[in-house]
Amino acid sequence: MCTYLTEKITVSGSGKGADGWFTLSDATVYLDHPQHAPAEHTLNIDFLNPARGPSARVAVELTAESARALVLAIESALASAPPGLV
Amino acid sequence: MYDAMMAETISITGHGGDRIEAYLARPLGPGPHGGVVVIHHMPGYDAPTKEIVRRFAAHGYAALCPNLYSREAPGASPDDAAATARARGGVPDERLVGDVGGAVEYLRAMPASNGKAATIGYCSGGRQSFLAACSLRLDAAVDCYGAFVVGTPPDGYPLQVRPLAHLIPELSCPLLGLFGNEDKYPSPEQVDELDKGLTAAGKPHEFHRYDGAGHAFFAVDRPSYRPESANDGWARIWDFFGAHLAG
Known part of the structure; x- marks a missing residue:
């Protein structure tokens, strides 16, 4: 068996899957x-x-190093937004 | 030697009378053939698992792999189905036994069957192969690095799995276990514990354990693949099925 703790969150936004764009409601991180x-x-x-x-799923599989870099990039992008934008 | 075979997607009756998808590969010779239920790993009813099913047919066995995620994700791609099943806590044990039982019945009812049936499973399927062998009347079972046959899942573990050590007295057939010594689930200590439990209960079994191999060493499409261990493991499987399932 090869699986560990799963973080589940609700999200608002859209994702593009195999059949085009769809509204996202959930994401899992594991x-x-x-x-x-x-x-x-x-x-x-998984954005779901x-x-x-x-099949309403956008999936990514990242190395741990890439995942950490992604977290920093997201935080950086959000932090650089002009006041009041987000 | 006539070696033609056929492989196809079929529908079988699983747990609760549900119709579920399954992949069948069978020799086209007259038989008699033993039957093997292949229990797929967590990543699902995927192309590498279907290759394994065909491999058994090429070696003279009728092999059948039920899609354990048929209900959660009918028609979905294997990876999407696996993600959905994972998010719902995995396959319930009772349903697994029903689905594997349906596959066993299908194989034994085939005209060329010799009446014998075995299970083999990988990863989560290793545990499920053991569970099936304790719950159904089988002729042989193979557990390839199944976790939580013994041992308790850690806190926060997302799957609904319980240890199965209490079922050892119910084991209905000889068990072949194949494990990597660098695996953490199951750890070498857990393999020791299972080995001792089977010995204490007088259950016939043989375990082979490989240095330099971790989890999923049979998986040819993953970096975990260890050719030497996998080749030896396959040889053990052919010997084991030759003794308990063939003819």
Whole structure:
């Protein structure tokens, strides 16, 4: 068995999946064996809308280093926004 | 030797009478053939698992892999189905037994069947292979690095899994276990504990454990693949099924 703690959050926004754009309602974040990435473990993020079925999913599998860099990049981008914008 | 085979997606009756998807590969010779239920890993009913199913057919067994995520995600791609099943806590044990039981019945009812059936599972499927062997009447079972046959899942673990050590007295058939010594789930200590429990209960089993291999060393499409361990493991599987399932 190869799975660890899963963080689940609700989100507002949109994602683009195999069938085009759809409204997001949930996201899960977990460290596990990847489906595709060439690594033993990856930090996986699924952006989801379960009400639209299993295929309403935007998935990424990142190395731990990449995931940490992403967190910093998101924080940096948000912090640089002009006052009152976000 | 006539070696033609056929592989196809079919529908079988699973737990609760539900119709579920399954992948069947079978030799086209007259038989008789033993039957193998292949229990897929957490990442799902995917292309590498179907390759394993065909491999058993190429070795003279009828092999059937039920899609354990048929209900959560009918028609979805294997990775989307796996993500959905994972988010819902995995496959309930009772349902797993029903689905594998349906696959066993299907194999035993095939005209070329020799009446014998086995299970093999990888990753979460290793634990489920053991569970099936304790819950159904089987002729052989293989556990490839299944976690939480013994041992308790850590706090916050997202899947609804319980240890199965209490079921050891119910094991219905010989068990082959294949494990990597660098695995954490199951750890070498947990493999020791299972080995001792089976020995104490007088249950026939053989375990093979590989240095330099961790979890998923059979998975040819992943960096965890360890060719030497996997090749030896396959040889052990053919010997084991040759003794308990063939003919």
